[in-house]
Amino acid sequence: MKKVYIIHTSLVTLAELNALFAELVPEVRVHNLVDDSLLHDVMQHGGLTEKVLSRMCSYVQAAASNGADLIFNQCSSVGEAADIAAQRVSVPLLKIDAPMAEKAVELGTRIAVVATVRSTMQPSCALVHRKAREAGKTVEVVDYLVDGALDVLMQEKNREKHNALVLAAIRQAESECDVIVLAQGSMAALLPELAGIRKPVLTSPRLAVERAREMLRA
Secondary structure (H helix, E strand, C coil), X not given: CCEEEEEXXXXXXXXXXXXXXXXXXXXXXXXXXXXXXXXXXXXHHCCCCHHHHHHHHHHHHHHHHCCCCEEEECCHHHHHHHHHHHCCCCXXXXXXXXXXHHHHHHHCCEEEEEECXXXXXHHHHHHHHHHHHHHCCCCEXXXXXXXXXXXXXXXXXXXXXXXHHHHHHHHHHHCCCCEEEECCHHHHHXXXXXXXXXXXXXXXXXXXXXXXXXXXXX
């Protein structure tokens, strides 16, 4: 049985990702590595630190040493650390937001990135630009930061308020962009509320697990 190791920086999407793997790739065993201090440190310092990078490399190496067939990075805020860590192991590493960024580049040239954490915005926008370069396209990326919304979700446990804040940003982006990228996997819960949005809205969890399935079955 093949093994997937998911590196999480919070518990917010743990259950959803495990359920998606069970639905889409039931033949694999999923292991979860959780360190919520990673996201805390990135948010506190406004970006990656050497300590965050060191811990990410340790987790990636541990997953590889334990026989992982695929390492799955759950958090966009540490995506650049995951890129560096991936270079040190032979096991493929999939970032949760990579398939979503590729899809956004396919669908439009003016791309909205909606994020609820300031530290996620730069790596998420940079990833979209990178995927555009790889596809030979020129895109404009417009950022919509819903600052504090993730705190509302994680600390206040108020999903209704979180969703209202994010929906306001999505509606603004709808009038200004071709396609809307939701940078946090935690925003996937909003999908049932987006029926009236006329522009494509992309979330990362299902797209990423579908890509993981392709990689694991190749």
